[in-house]
Amino acid sequence: MKKSESATIRERWRIIIFEADTPAGRNFDVCLIVCILLSVVAVMLASVKGIRADYDRELVVLEWFFTILFTIEYAARLWTVKSSLHYARSFFGIVDLLAILPTYLSLLVPGAEYFVVVRALRVLRVFRVLKLVEYLQEARTITRALKSSSAKIQVFLLAVVILVVIFGSLMYLVEGEVNGFTSIPQSVYWAVVTLSTVGYGDVTPQTPLGQFLASILMVTGYGIIAVPTGIVTAEFAREYIHTSRRSCPNCSAEGHAEDARFCRRCGKPMPEAEESK
Numbered sequence: 001m002k003k004s005e006s007a008t009i010r011e012r013w014r015i016i017i018f019e020a021d022t023p024a025g026r027n028f029d030v031c032l033i034v035c036i037l038l039s040v041v042a043v044m045l046a047s048v049k050g051i052r053a054d055y056d057r058e059l060v061v062l063e064w065f066f067t068i069l070f071t072i073e074y075a076a077r078l079w080t081v082k083s084s085l086h087y088a089r090s091f092f093g094i095v096d097l098l099a100i101l102p103t104y105l106s107l108l109v110p111g112a113e114y115f116v117v118v119r120a121l122r123v124l125r126v127f128r129v130l131k132l133v134e135y136l137q138e139a140r141t142i143t144r145a146l147k148s149s150s151a152k153i154q155v156f157l158l159a160v161v162i163l164v165v166i167f168g169s170l171m172y173l174v175e176g177e178v179n180g181f182t183s184i185p186q187s188v189y190w191a192v193v194t195l196s197t198v199g200y201g202d203v204t205p206q207t208p209l210g211q212f213l214a215s216i217l218m219v220t221g222y223g224i225i226a227v228p229t230g231i232v233t234a235e236f237a238r239e240y241i242h243t244s245r246r247s248c249p250n251c252s253a254e255g256h257a258e259d260a261r262f263c264r265r266c267g268k269p270m271p272e273a274e275e276s277k
Contacts, residue, residue: 014080017073032073036099036122039066043117067103070119074100095121145236152231160224164191167217171210179206195221 019025039062045051046059074096078084087093099122102115168188175181180203181190190203194217205214260270 010080013076017077017080033123035066035069036119039063039070040117040120042066063103067100070096070100092122142236145232145238148238149231149235153228156227156231160195163220164188164195167191167195167213170213171205174207174210174213175205179210180204191217194218195224197221197225 015022016024016028042059042062045055046063052059077087077093077096081087088097095118098115099119102118165188168191169184171190172181172184172187175187181187186203193200193203194214197218205211262269
């Protein structure tokens with residue numbers, strides 16, 4: 001009887017902690033996200049010298065309060081799930097562990113407590129609370145477009161590397177150490193800054209030939225910036241061609257592929273699939 005009651009209590013807490021479909025689960029996740037944000041803000045404020053000097057004790061107490069709170073929450077998650085090891089090795093399980101370790105490590109390694117900003121990753125749970133999972137379909141479209149264009153982007157980056165090495169070497173020969181181009185790596189750094197149109201100005205060409213080469217690199221930079229954008233945009237458009245806006249007659253979910261036979265949300269057959277039978 002006691003074992004059965006324990007299992008029931010464990011299941012209730014599992015629903016509260018891991019499910020956002022119930023009022024209790026939703027309130028738990030909202031409170032958790034608020035605590036995560038407050039703890040991250042506290043750590044950020046602790047890094048400000050003036051604030052730390054005036055409120056060091058309060059910030060330390062606040063940090064330990066959140067750490068103990070998240071430790072209890074992490075232990076509760078391990079207790080309620082059927083496979084503790086599986087959860088501990090999952091993405092959120094690792095993030096939850098990393099969120100509490102830095103504070104304990106700070107007892108041995110001063111300054112380690114600032115790594116608790118990793119807690120911000122836990123805010124990803126907001127997708128579950130606010131029911132934003134449906135937008136992941138659009139995220140998958142972007143991911144597929146980036147993967148499809150990865151080979152072209154790599155070739156493009158290789159061409160850029162070759163270009164900055166060539167211009168960097170030329171500027172080293174033209175300007176030399178007298179004008180700040182003390183080495184080829186330093187000159188390559190200048191070429192990267194110039195090609196990307198950032199232009200820090202810490203190293204500048206002084207000779208007419210050097211300024212002429214710099215002008216060519218600057219103009220080239222404007223054209224190069226548009227290349228990766230065009231590549232990704234083309235792949236993005238291709239993905240949208242293959243992913244139509246067909247909607248399911250049963251649940252109205254959109255974003256199905258032209259050859260989709262079943263709804264991605266409810267699993268019901270799509271009209272075209274029924275006709276093909």
